[in-house]
Amino acid sequence: MGFPSRGSPCERKYDPPCESWLPPRATALRDEGAGPGTRAGRGAGVSAHHRETQVARMRPNRAVWRPSPLSRVACAHPARRGCRCGTVGRRHEAPGMSSDVAETKDGVVLLDYAQLVAGADLSAAIERAYGHDGIGLLVVRGIPGLAELRDNLLPLGFRFAALPTEVKDRYVHARSSYSFGWSHGKELLRPGQFDEFKGSYYNNPQYDVPHTDAELIEKHPENYHPNVWPDADFPELRPAFMALGQRMVDVGVLVAGQCDKYVQAKLGSRLAPDAALAKTIRDSRTCKARLLYYFAINEDATPRTRDSWCGWHSDHGSLTALCPAMYFEAEPGAAEPARKDIPVPDPEAGLYVRTRSGEERKVVIPKDSLAFQIGESSQIVTGGLLRSTPHAVQALAHPASRNISRATFAVFMQPDNDMHLRPPEGVDPAEQKVGAFQPGMTFGDFAKATFAKFYNPYA
Numbered sequence: 001m002g003f004p005s006r007g008s009p010c011e012r013k014y015d016p017p018c019e020s021w022l023p024p025r026a027t028a029l030r031d032e033g034a035g036p037g038t039r040a041g042r043g044a045g046v047s048a049h050h051r052e053t054q055v056a057r058m059r060p061n062r063a064v065w066r067p068s069p070l071s072r073v074a075c076a077h078p079a080r081r082g083c084r085c086g087t088v089g090r091r092h093e094a095p096g097m098s099s100d101v102a103e104t105k106d107g108v109v110l111l112d113y114a115q116l117v118a119g120a121d122l123s124a125a126i127e128r129a130y131g132h133d134g135i136g137l138l139v140v141r142g143i144p145g146l147a148e149l150r151d152n153l154l155p156l157g158f159r160f161a162a163l164p165t166e167v168k169d170r171y172v173h174a175r176s177s178y179s180f181g182w183s184h185g186k187e188l189l190r191p192g193q194f195d196e197f198k199g200s201y202y203n204n205p206q207y208d209v210p211h212t213d214a215e216l217i218e219k220h221p222e223n224y225h226p227n228v229w230p231d232a233d234f235p236e237l238r239p240a241f242m243a244l245g246q247r248m249v250d251v252g253v254l255v256a257g258q259c260d261k262y263v264q265a266k267l268g269s270r271l272a273p274d275a276a277l278a279k280t281i282r283d284s285r286t287c288k289a290r291l292l293y294y295f296a297i298n299e300d301a302t303p304r305t306r307d308s309w310c311g312w313h314s315d316h317g318s319l320t321a322l323c324p325a326m327y328f329e330a331e332p333g334a335a336e337p338a339r340k341d342i343p344v345p346d347p348e349a350g351l352y353v354r355t356r357s358g359e360e361r362k363v364v365i366p367k368d369s370l371a372f373q374i375g376e377s378s379q380i381v382t383g384g385l386l387r388s389t390p391h392a393v394q395a396l397a398h399p400a401s402r403n404i405s406r407a408t409f410a411v412f413m414q415p416d417n418d419m420h421l422r423p424p425e426g427v428d429p430a431e432q433k434v435g436a437f438q439p440g441m442t443f444g445d446f447a448k449a450t451f452a453k454f455y456n457p458y459a
Helices: 048-056 069-073 113-118 123-130 146-161 165-171 214-219 237-270 277-283 376-381 443-454
Strands: 064-067 100-103 109-112 137-141 181-184 188-190 198-203 288-294 310-313 319-322 326-329 350-354 360-362 369-374 391-394 404-413
Touching (some): 100 123, 109 123, 113 237, 123 237, 146 237, 237 288, 237 369
Antiparallel strands (some): 326 404, 350 360
C-alpha cells in the first residue's frame, strides 16, 4: 500500500526545505509563547522595518475599505450630535479594534499575512467573516512562497488522475472510509448519487505516522492510520503535498489565534479550557489534506446546478484552508495537460457559499491567497460565535467544459479524536444542531457519524 516506515510519531515529515520565507529577526509568536522555530511559531513575527515595508507594498486597489460592523454597534463617540457610525467620510473605532476591514472585490473579508505575523488585533475582521452575519470564510493574501508551492502540487492532481485505473487502485484504502490514499466514486455527491465527477488523494499533511497505538488506529483508522503514498508509482506527490499542506496549517494557526482573541473577548471563562482554536490545531495529530481533481465534462450530461461538482455540505472539523483552484486543458487520455492554470472558461463555475439568509454567493480566491472557512466543530465549542457555512462547487457548463479539468487542495484542521466538543454554558441548544453532531460526542464520534453520511461502506 506504500506505507512509510514507522518512525517516531512525534516527527513532522517533509517540512518545507527552505526557511527563507520567514520574516527577518522574527519575534516570538504572541500566542502562548510559541517561538519562530516551532510548528506554531514559524513565521511568527517581523521586525518593525520589515513590517512597514510589507504594508507599504500592499496593493490598495485590490481591497475595499469599509467600517467594521463592530464600529456601528460600539461607537466611540455616542455623544456627538448626528453621529452615525458607517456613514461616508466618518469612521469610529470599536474600543481596542481597528474600524477598517478590508474586503476583496467580491465582498470577502481580506487579511494580510504581514498583519497576522505582527500580531495585530483583527477581531473586527473575524466577526465580519465568521460571526452570525458573515459567510464563514475569509482570505489571507501576501503569503511568501505560496505561488510556487501551489504550482508544484496542483498539476500533480491532473497527472495522478491520468494514471491507469489499476495503478490508482493500489492506493485505495477502504478501511479508513477512503480517508487516506486515492478515492473516486466513493463519496455521496447528494443523497442517492455517488460522486463520479472528481477524485481525491487524502493524507495527513504533518505526520506520516500520526500515532503508533495499534488499538487507537484500529478504532479510528479514518484519522490515525499511517499515510498511504504512491511512492512506487508516483514519488513526486509526497514532498509537494506535505510542503503545501504544512504551509497552510502554519497560516491557519495564525488565523486561529485571531479567532481566539475574538471568542475570548466575548465568552471569557465560559469558553472551555481546551476549546482554544490555535491550541487545538497545534496539538492535533489528525489534520487531513485533500488533493482534489475534477474531471473534464466532455458530454452534456451534468445538470448545471450549484452542487454539480461538489454537493452542499459544511466541513465537520475546526478550520479548513483552501488553495486557489487551477484549471487545465487537455485532450481525453492525455498524460500531461496541454495548458495549465488557464482562465476559467465559465464565469458561473466554481466555489459557492450559502449565507444565513439563504443567499448563494460565489467566492473567488485570488491566486496569491488562501481562504479559511470555519468548520462545525468550532461552531459547537464557541456556541455559534464562529459559524460554519454550507458550500458547494458548480461545474463548468457544456460545451465550455470540454477538455477542461480542475484541481485544488484543502487542509482540514481538526481536534484529536478524544476531544469532547463542549459548548459554552448557557448557549442556545440550537447552536449545537450541526451536521451529525449529538451532545456528548467526542470529535472522533462526530467524525465517524459524518463519514457514515457521506460514504458507502460497502462500495
